Amino acid sequence: MAEVIEKEKEKKPLWRRITGWIMTVVVVGMVGFFAAFMINGQINKDKHFGVNMFLGTATLVVQTDSMEPLYPVGSAIFVKNVEPSTIQVEDDVTFFYKTWGLVVTHRVSKIELAIDPADNVEKYFFTVHGINKDSQQCADTNGGERDCTDQTQYFSEDYLIGKVTGKSVAFGKVYGFFTTIWGLIFLLAIPAGYLITTSVIDIVKAAKMEDEEESKPAEAVAGMEGLSPEDIARLKEEMLNEIIEQKQKELLEKERKEDETHE
Secondary structure (H helix, E strand, O other), rough: OOHHHHHHHHOOHHHHHHHHHHHHHHHHHHHHHHHHHHHHHHOOOOOOOOOOOOOOOEEEEEOOOOOOOOOOOOOOHHHHOHHHHHHOOOEEEEHHHHOOOOEEEEEEEHHHHHHHOOEEEEEEEEEEEEOOOOOOOOOOOOOOOOOOOHOOOEEEEEHEEEEEEEEEHHHHHHHHHOOOHHHHHHHHHHHEEHHHHHHHHHHHEEEEEEHHHHHHHHHHHOOOOOOOHHHHHHHHHHHHHHHHHHHHHHHHHHHHHHHHHHH
């Protein structure tokens, strides 16, 4: 059975072998990446207030409308970990706002360098606000003020997570789906399904070839009816010699190819 399967593998077309290699690399790469991503998130979850900063960059999906129309709800923003001293007015930054207990992304309107009374150390302090002037999020409980630019937050560099360096609406939808458990299952199911399907096909073909190989001697014996015992014995010996000769040729050919490879 193993010999038949090996023959079937040798007969695979080049495109099938290349596709199989690619799918294998994709599966291993995805599993490795997500494993590293999750491990990194667990190790550094306390460093960035729960934000998974992978290789100095985080991808976040916008949940509220305070930064619309620039960052629509559901879009992805890319946040880079930077030094507080590099932040400038009009930059969009992501930070942890202790008053709300939430990670927020807003625009810087003012920067101060002052002594933090909590530890008597000089630090950068940032005043930020949203940019949406007709926001559902910024409306008060009575349906009043909806202008996010008039509602500011104030925090020190200790709560700065990073600076927004880019955005993508399409990637936000894709990223939002694939960061769910069902998205990860779907992502892994595509290459895994291909590998399983092709393996099943190869096994079925190999089994069929084995059945055909086993049926050949029976067919040969069936064609010997009416021959004398001496003729049957002679024909069997000739068939055996042909099989042995064929095997020897195959071994010699295999050794020749190996020698050419080594040279």
